[in-house]
Amino acid sequence: MIPVEEIRTTALRALTKGGLSLDHATIQLDLLLDAEMRGVPSHGLLRVPRVIERVANGVTDPTTKGAQSWRGRAFLDVDGKQGLGPVVALLALETARDRAAETGSCVVAVRNCDHLGMLAFYAEKLASEGKVLLGMTISEALVHPFGGRQAMLGTNPITIGVPAEPLPFVFDMATSLVSMGKIHDHAHRGVSIPEGWALDAEGNSTTDPDAAKLGAIAPFGGAKGYGLGLAFEVLVSALTGSAIGTAVKGTLDSMNPCNKGDVFVVMEPALSVVPLVSGFLEDIRHSAPVDPAEPVRIPGDRAVATRERASREGLTVASEVWDRIRLLAEV
Amino acid sequence: MIPVEEIRTTALRALTKGGLSLDHATIQLDLLLDAEMRGVPSHGLLRVPRVIERVANGVTDPTTKGAQSWRGRAFLDVDGKQGLGPVVALLALETARDRAAETGSCVVAVRNCDHLGMLAFYAEKLASEGKVLLGMTISEALVHPFGGRQAMLGTNPITIGVPAEPLPFVFDMATSLVSMGKIHDHAHRGVSIPEGWALDAEGNSTTDPDAAKLGAIAPFGGAKGYGLGLAFEVLVSALTGSAIGTAVKGTLDSMNPCNKGDVFVVMEPALSVVPLVSGFLEDIRHSAPVDPAEPVRIPGDRAVATRERASREGLTVASEVWDRIRLLAEV
Numbered sequence: 176m177i178p179v180e181e182i183r184t185t186a187l188r189a190l191t192k193g194g195l196s197l198d199h200a201t202i203q204l205d206l207l208l209d210a211e212m213r214g215v216p217s218h219g220l221l222r223v224p225r226v227i228e229r230v231a232n233g234v235t236d237p238t239t240k241g242a243q244s245w246r247g248r249a250f251l252d253v254d255g256k257q258g259l260g261p262v263v264a265l266l267a268l269e270t271a272r273d274r275a276a277e278t279g280s281c282v283v284a285v286r287n288c289d290h291l292g293m294l295a296f297y298a299e300k301l302a303s304e305g306k307v308l309l310g311m312t313i314s315e316a317l318v319h320p321f322g323g324r325q326a327m328l329g330t331n332p333i334t335i336g337v338p339a340e341p342l343p344f345v346f347d348m349a350t351s352l353v354s355m356g357k358i359h360d361h362a363h364r365g366v367s368i369p370e371g372w373a374l375d376a377e378g379n380s381t382t383d384p385d386a387a388k389l390g391a392i393a394p395f396g397g398a399k400g401y402g403l404g405l406a407f408e409v410l411v412s413a414l415t416g417s418a419i420g421t422a423v424k425g426t427l428d429s430m431n432p433c434n435k436g437d438v439f440v441v442m443e444p445a446l447s448v449v450p451l452v453s454g455f456l457e458d459i460r461h462s463a464p465v466d467p468a469e470p471v472r473i474p475g476d477r478a479v480a481t482r483e484r485a486s487r488e489g490l491t492v493a494s495e496v497w498d499r500i501r502l503l504a505e506v
Numbered sequence: 507m508i509p510v511e512e513i514r515t516t517a518l519r520a521l522t523k524g525g526l527s528l529d530h531a532t533i534q535l536d537l538l539l540d541a542e543m544r545g546v547p548s549h550g551l552l553r554v555p556r557v558i559e560r561v562a563n564g565v566t567d568p569t570t571k572g573a574q575s576w577r578g579r580a581f582l583d584v585d586g587k588q589g590l591g592p593v594v595a596l597l598a599l600e601t602a603r604d605r606a607a608e609t610g611s612c613v614v615a616v617r618n619c620d621h622l623g624m625l626a627f628y629a630e631k632l633a634s635e636g637k638v639l640l641g642m643t644i645s646e647a648l649v650h651p652f653g654g655r656q657a658m659l660g661t662n663p664i665t666i667g668v669p670a671e672p673l674p675f676v677f678d679m680a681t682s683l684v685s686m687g688k689i690h691d692h693a694h695r696g697v698s699i700p701e702g703w704a705l706d707a708e709g710n711s712t713t714d715p716d717a718a719k720l721g722a723i724a725p726f727g728g729a730k731g732y733g734l735g736l737a738f739e740v741l742v743s744a745l746t747g748s749a750i751g752t753a754v755k756g757t758l759d760s761m762n763p764c765n766k767g768d769v770f771v772v773m774e775p776a777l778s779v780v781p782l783v784s785g786f787l788e789d790i791r792h793s794a795p796v797d798p799a800e801p802v803r804i805p806g807d808r809a810v811a812t813r814e815r816a817s818r819e820g821l822t823v824a825s826e827v828w829d830r831i832r833l834l835a836e837v
Contacts, residue, residue: 246774249580250610279581280613282773307744309640309771323802324794335737337744346737348730378794396727399679402805403734405790406666406677409783413638413668416776419786440640440771442613443577445747452740455750459736463655463709471654474733 217356255288298336302343324378350404548687586619629667633674655709681735
């Protein structure tokens with residue numbers, strides 16, 4: 176267990192040595208550390224070295240906050256200028272939040288921006304500020320269509336944040352059955368993956384994680400989940416004009432400028448809905464479970480509990496990730 | 507096979523005899539007939555008698571178009587005044603479409619409005635007019651949480667429409683594994699349902715469709731699909747202030763005013779994205795299939811082909827539905 180403050184200090188030093196201002200390093204690390212603390216290491220600290228490599232390779236500009244312009248009073252266009260995902264996105268969401276307070280809603284369409292990371296980070300922030308947030312992004316093609324053999328679609332997550340008490344409701348899921356991070360983790364541990372998770376490079380079903388890394392992940396939920404991921408890909412590209420399908424690059428590698436799009440819709444809730452929503456969530460938590468030992472869960476509850484434990488007890492970080500970050504901090 | 511024009515004339519007569527103006531009857535029937543022709547009979551002609559019953563019972567006002575007001579320049583609040591779903595929703599979408607042309611986007615939050623029917627109808631219309639549409643609605647609680655035994659959530663569909671050629675991209679799915687209509691259909695035919703589709707009234711897994719009618723349908727896609735349906739329910743209620751969970755009434759019965767909410771977001775696409783989106787959809791259609799005899803499908807393609815065939819060859823309508831409509835037309 177490493178105390179969170181020790182991780183924060185070390186990773187901040189690594190990021191600032193890598194060319195980020197303290198302000199931008201703090202924003203980037205807040206996002207990655209939040210993912211790590213919520214139990215989503217695929218979107219956590221392992222991306223610290225990736226960010227530094229991308230800056231060193233000149234495909235990420237750590238100084239820009241992106242350029243904002245208005246397609247209309249309720250549609251913010253953002254050219255990310257190859258900036259850091261959370262730096263560009265958080266500033267855009269602040270602008271949209273203030274506009275939505277006046278217009279009732281505001282769409283944000285981001286292009287040319289680095290990986291936004293775990294979308295729950297943004298949904299929790301906006302919902303804590305009393306807004307409803309819907310967010311979608313796409314990634315490099317990693318997912319095969321239902322009935323198909325080739326990776327044609329991103330993992331295309333959606334997030335929804337809604338004000339509630341005692342905590343905002345924050346939902347965040349990818350439309351792939353599993354993350355590529357989970358497949359890498361199985362490969363790393365030398366453990367086979369379950370049948371149905373992935374195809375190899377030839378499009379045949381495989382339980383070998385190393386073969387799966389070169390192939391395609393299944394969509395979740397069969398034909399429906401495939402349709403949903405496809406619809407998000409089409410919607411995001413149509414609103415941003417960004418790359419689509421196999422043309423998407425730069426969300427996973429350190430060599431390519433990132434050319435995918437991201438979309439948010441910031442909306443004003445109806446008056447006094449917090450008791451309505453919060454009561455409903457409580458009703459679900461207390462509804463009859465299949466297994467009396469396993470109460471019905473609300474998405475996000477477990478992540479928040481995991482984060483609280485991490486902030487008290489510290490984090491277990493994969494040793495190669497932690498060693499790498501310490502090395503980058505000391506150079 | 508009954509020619510579509512014969513169905514149209516007969517059903518219009520039934521609806522106008524039931525108290526709808528010819529204008530409103532035409533709008534209501536366009537929606538129901540489109541669903542029937544696309545191969546979605548659960549949202550098709552069987553709802554003609556339901557509409558007439560609801561009007562007769564005084565829970566639907568067939569004359570109103572709802573009352574529109576602005577929460578802000580890009581947020582249209584609609585009180586449906588217990589009006590017909592497509593009458594209220596289409597007028598609201600016209601208002602929002604015109605506003606989005608100026609502001610770039612417009613949210614529509616509808617309350618107190620009857621069942622909107624198949625959401626693809628609205629997505630196809632807006633996408634044909636060059637807009638991107640995202641739509642969500644909720645229904646009476648029919649779906650159990652992942653790991654739960656009780657019906658707590660609606661079937662909560664989402665639709666996404668995006669301009670494309672030769673046809674707009676139109677996605678529409680419920681977040682339940684199957685529709686209650688499909689379970690009723692199995693009950694009607696005396697056929698058992700597959701394991702995993704539904705629970706009985708005590709929350710135990712059942713293959714008896716009559717027991718399932720009193721119980722709960724499974725969410726699609728396990729924990730993810732459950733989370734998605736829950737997130738839509740929370741989002742729709744938070745934006746509309748409408749009923750949530752087991753308090754939702756009037757989407758399936760003929761006795762209760764309809765108290766659920768509906769949400770749409772109308773958005774302006776980026777310039778010249780139609781070739782980008784259309785090319786991507788073509789790439790997917792031509793990507794390698796698992797079964798060489800089964801090309802990879804784009805959601806909506808089969809429904810459009812089914813509709814074209816129906817418009818040439820006519821429709822097979824369940825005889826009790828057709829007999830009922832003819833009876834209502836002749837009274």
